[in-house]
Amino acid sequence: MTRKDILPDEYHNYYDHYLNLVPATATIDTILQTSLEETLQFVNSIEQPFDTSYQMGKWSIAEVLMHNIDTERVFAYRALRFMRGDLTALPGFDQDIFARNYSHYAFAKADFINSFKVTRNATIDLFKSITVDQLLIKGMASDQAMSVRVIPFLIAGHNKHHENVIKERYLS
Known part of the structure; x- marks a missing residue:
């Protein structure tokens, strides 16, 4: 199954941007591994300190990267619930609440990579x-229908989106 096989009724159009960052020919069997390798290569190439922010009040590089990890954990949990047949509607999550609690992390590159x-x-x-x-x-998440098969592509696309943001705003 490829990303282009995903149908519009399997996710909210809010996620179009993330899905479009994943090649249409990417397969569900390989997208997460490919994204892992690309992300590790990207993170290893960052020379700025992880506490760098491009503007006062904006997340640091480390906070953006931690946001990616948290988002993946939330989406994987959604997939687990749905694939196991628990179709209880799941709430959204507030990324800003999560980020407010990042302050106690040291954000060493090696720790993030691990x-x-x-x-x-x-x-x-x-x-x-x-x-x-x-x-x-x-299943239902954030008051929207979402299929299990769209989730790996959303995870990879979300990562790519934030890597692009880091490249454009933090590393240029």
């Missing part, structure tokens, strides 16, 4: 044994 790898490998593992029927299950 946390990202652990999170991503857990997500990859979650999707390794999924069936076609489970991929097609739709």
Whole structure:
């Protein structure tokens, strides 16, 4: 299954931007691993301190990267709930509340890389044994329908979006 196979009724159009950052030919079997490798290469290339912010009141590089990890954890949890048949509507999450609680992290590059790898490998593992029927299950999150199969592509696209933001605003 490829990203181009995702149908518009499987997600809210809010996520179009993220999905469009993933190649249409990307497959559900490889997108998370490919994204992992690309993200690790990107993070390793960052020479600025992780506490760098491009403007007062904006997240630091570390906070943006931690936001990616938190978002992946939330989306993987949604996938787990839906694929296991628990279709209880799930609330959204407030990224700003999460970010306010990042202040106690030291954000060493090595620590971030480890946390990202652990999170991503857990997500990859979650999707390794999924069936076609489970991929097609739709649940409700943030008052919107979402299929299980769209989630790996959203995770990869969300990461790519924030990597682009870091490149454009923090590293230029």
